[in-house]
Amino acid sequence: MKELMRSNDAVLISFVDALLNDAEIPHFVADVHMSILDGSIGVLPRRVLVDPDHFDQARRILRDADLGHELSEVS
Secondary structure (H helix, E strand, O other), rough: EHHHEOOOHHHHHHHHHHHHHHOOOOEEEEEEHHHHHHOOOOOEEHHHEOOOOHHHHHHHHHHHHOOOHOOOOOO
């Protein structure tokens, strides 16, 4: 899995999750339960991880949704 993006914004993560689900792109939202450790103050960002075979398609979908500025740097 490759990191597509990371954010503290739960609404943004939910929107990206919905976009990827609609496009049937295999992905995983990591660090969802980390709020237990940070006391639910949202300090620890959640990461959206995407199957490497669909990574470029997922990046295009986020750019098309005007979320290109949210994308993680490609390594």
